[in-house]
Amino acid sequence: MTAALETRHLVKRFGGFLAADDVSLSVEQGARHALIGPNGAGKTTLINLFTGALKPTSGSVLLDGEDITGLPVEQRVKRGLARTFQVNQLFREFTPLESVVLAVNERKELGGSAWRPLVAHGEAVDEAAALLERFKLSDVMDERTSMLPYGRQRLLEIALAFASKPRVLLLDEPAAGVPEDERHEVLNIVRDLPEDVTVILIEHDMELVFSFADRISVLVSGALFTEGTVTKVSADPRVKAIYLGEDA
Amino acid sequence: MSTMSENAGKVSAPVTESVAATQLRRLSAWRAFEIVLWVAAFAAIFLLPSHMLVLTEIAIVALFAISLDLILGYAGIVSLGHGAFFGLGAYAAGIFAKHIYAEPVTGLFVAAAASGIFGFATSFLVLRGSDLTRLMTTLGIALMLAEVANQMAWLTGGADGLSGVMVGPILGLFEFDLWGKTGYIYCLFVLFILTCLARRLVNAPFGLSLKAIKGNPVRAAMVGVPSRRRIVAIYTVAAVYAGIAGALLTHTTSFVSIDVLAFHRSADVLLVLVLGGVGYLYGGIIGAIVFTLLRDWLSVITPQYWMFWIGLVLVIIVVVGRENLGRWHTFLPNSLQERLARVVNWRLGMKLRGEQ
Numbered sequence: 001m002t003a004a005l006e007t008r009h010l011v012k013r014f015g016g017f018l019a020a021d022d023v024s025l026s027v028e029q030g031a032r033h034a035l036i037g038p039n040g041a042g043k044t045t046l047i048n049l050f051t052g053a054l055k056p057t058s059g060s061v062l063l064d065g066e067d068i069t070g071l072p073v074e075q076r077v078k079r080g081l082a083r084t085f086q087v088n089q090l091f092r093e094f095t096p097l098e099s100v101v102l103a104v105n106e107r108k109e110l111g112g113s114a115w116r117p118l119v120a121h122g123e124a125v126d127e128a129a130a131l132l133e134r135f136k137l138s139d140v141m142d143e144r145t146s147m148l149p150y151g152r153q154r155l156l157e158i159a160l161a162f163a164s165k166p167r168v169l170l171l172d173e174p175a176a177g178v179p180e181d182e183r184h185e186v187l188n189i190v191r192d193l194p195e196d197v198t199v200i201l202i203e204h205d206m207e208l209v210f211s212f213a214d215r216i217s218v219l220v221s222g223a224l225f226t227e228g229t230v231t232k233v234s235a236d237p238r239v240k241a242i243y244l245g246e247d248a
Numbered sequence: 249m250s251t252m253s254e255n256a257g258k259v260s261a262p263v264t265e266s267v268a269a270t271q272l273r274r275l276s277a278w279r280a281f282e283i284v285l286w287v288a289a290f291a292a293i294f295l296l297p298s299h300m301l302v303l304t305e306i307a308i309v310a311l312f313a314i315s316l317d318l319i320l321g322y323a324g325i326v327s328l329g330h331g332a333f334f335g336l337g338a339y340a341a342g343i344f345a346k347h348i349y350a351e352p353v354t355g356l357f358v359a360a361a362a363s364g365i366f367g368f369a370t371s372f373l374v375l376r377g378s379d380l381t382r383l384m385t386t387l388g389i390a391l392m393l394a395e396v397a398n399q400m401a402w403l404t405g406g407a408d409g410l411s412g413v414m415v416g417p418i419l420g421l422f423e424f425d426l427w428g429k430t431g432y433i434y435c436l437f438v439l440f441i442l443t444c445l446a447r448r449l450v451n452a453p454f455g456l457s458l459k460a461i462k463g464n465p466v467r468a469a470m471v472g473v474p475s476r477r478r479i480v481a482i483y484t485v486a487a488v489y490a491g492i493a494g495a496l497l498t499h500t501t502s503f504v505s506i507d508v509l510a511f512h513r514s515a516d517v518l519l520v521l522v523l524g525g526v527g528y529l530y531g532g533i534i535g536a537i538v539f540t541l542l543r544d545w546l547s548v549i550t551p552q553y554w555m556f557w558i559g560l561v562l563v564i565i566v567v568v569g570r571e572n573l574g575r576w577h578t579f580l581p582n583s584l585q586e587r588l589a590r591v592v593n594w595r596l597g598m599k600l601r602g603e604q
């Protein structure tokens with residue numbers, strides 16, 4: 001079976017600094033794959049290389065076995081790659097409803113239609129409403145995004161990614177910055193994602209990682225340090241050392 | 249107008265319509281101030297017969313400013329050279345009327361095509377880069393076009409302007425009259441039709457994607473918005489609008505001055521739009537009214553330095569911020585505030601749940 005997402009000898013240099021160091025990674029279809037590593041290890045950089053936000057210095061990225069290294073961001077999205085951002089990237093002036101309608105429209109190739117109003121595209125509206133329901137945003141769908149509590153904004157981050165019906169979903173610290181009492185809501189949503197969607201999760205909370213993932217890749221200084229099943233990685237004394245030494 | 253009857257027809261729309269649909273419907277519903285504005289503009293034909301020329305000027309400037317709003321207010325593309333499309337349209341209409349066919353509506357299409365093609369071609373230069381590079385690129389293009397028009401005197405009349413433009417009756421039926429009444433009605437109709445079209449465009453998925461590009465380009469790309477294609481499209485549409493505005497000026501004055509391509513056109517239209525407010529389409533119209541009336545009034549009381557006062561107003565708006573200026577109503581008693589809000593936000597169409 002071809003991997004859902006694969007990288008081959010991926011290298012990214014920022015000037016003299018090596019942020020991704022020969023990363024060859026393979027994520028199976030439908031996997032729950034966690035990407036961990038200390039701060040500044042290059043986890044977000046890797047996600048940016050997957051989505052096309054950054055162009056690699058060398059190496060390639062494959063989605064379902066097809067080389068997408070040269071494709072712009074929006075075409076990778078069309079091919080089923082979506083992400084959330086570590087720091088919210090939302091349409092602050094939009095309502096959650098408008099944001100999700102936008103995402104659904106673009107997936108349905110309606111985004112260029114310039115004649116009928118938003119409401120006239122009924123299927124897209126219904127789908128957006130269902131998504132808002134699913135992500136517990138129905139009650140605030142008509143409020144300005146910038147006015148929402150942070151936890152709600154995080155949910156909207158995930159909803160926007162999910163609206164493009166991804167086959168591979170990249171979650172960059174989805175619960176980062178969310179106050180304790182709203183955290184479980186975000187985590188439940190992450191746990192309940194459909195099984196056929198391949199999920200790559202970046203997270204510092206080891207408890208969550210161990211309960212969620214079936215495979216873990218550990219990234220240190222831009223390079224893959226080790227990779228394996230949860231049992232293997234969680235028992236690895238070197239991984240413990242990295243986390244106790246630099247992050248705990 | 250089809251949009252209007254369509255919305256009015258849905259006042260009694262299905263009670264079961266989802267909340268989401270109702271909320272989206274409100275976004276594109278006609279608002280009270282729009283209706284008042286158009287009624288007033290059409291009533292002016294009969295009520296202000298001696299002010300036809302200044303009203304014509306307002307309508308033309310308004311259309312030009314709406315065109316800038318489409319790229320600046322919606323897609324977030326700044327331009328200091330939008331006058332290029334205005335001037336090109338003015339010349340295209342003048343040359344076409346003079347040498348080929350004098351009927352003005354045909355001329356509008358010719359001007360629209362000329363500006364549209366030029367807009368499409370130059371749109372690729374504003375796709376990338378910062379605001380500063382965009383300002384300089386658009387400014388540079390406008391300067392070049394002005395010089396080209398100046399040099400091609402055999403076609404454009406050069407610095408003397410293009411004279412001898414004979415504009416025929418509109419659609420072969422309506423002669424332009426000495427008082428400018430036909431001219432105003434003509435411009436008003438064009439402005440109204442193009443505003444309605446722009447309204448559809450910005451309220452459709454296309455318009456939402458433009459606002460997304462302006463609001464957060466990183467996320468817009470990440471939900472699949474092809475920004476480059478959208479920007480090319482709206483820049484072309486805006487160029488068409490500006491070209492038509494320029495053509496209206498030619499048709500109502502029977503003359504094209506080299507001044508249509510001057511830098512101050514581009515600067516003025518930006519000023520007009522900022523006066524009226526960006527990003528809601530009517531800023532262009534309101535700005536044109538305020539700018540023209542302010543200019544006429546100030547140039548009577550302080551003929552030498554009216555630009556000083558316009559400049560002062562501009563600085564106040566930008567520094568204090570429109571939201572803060574617009575907050576004067578917070579000094580009113582609460583009950584009055586609520587009533588005021590209801591009137592301003594009143595829309596044709598259905599009410600939201602919980603809103604009486």
Ligand SMILES: Nc1ncnc2c1ncn2[C@@H]1O[C@H](COP(=O)(O)OP(=O)(O)OP(=O)(O)O)[C@@H](O)[C@H]1O
Nearest residue numbers: 014017019037038039040041042043044045046086
């Ligand atoms: N655009 C950039 N230019 C220069 N250096 C960068 C850039 N983006 C990231 N870096 C550097 O690359 C390194 C990896 O950053 P990255 O954000 O990928 O780390 P991370 O693993 O996501 O960390 P965290 O857990 O803090 O989110 C950091 O040292 C960062 O300073």
Ligand SMILES: [Mg+2]
Nearest residue numbers: 043044045086
């Ligand atoms: Mg990170």
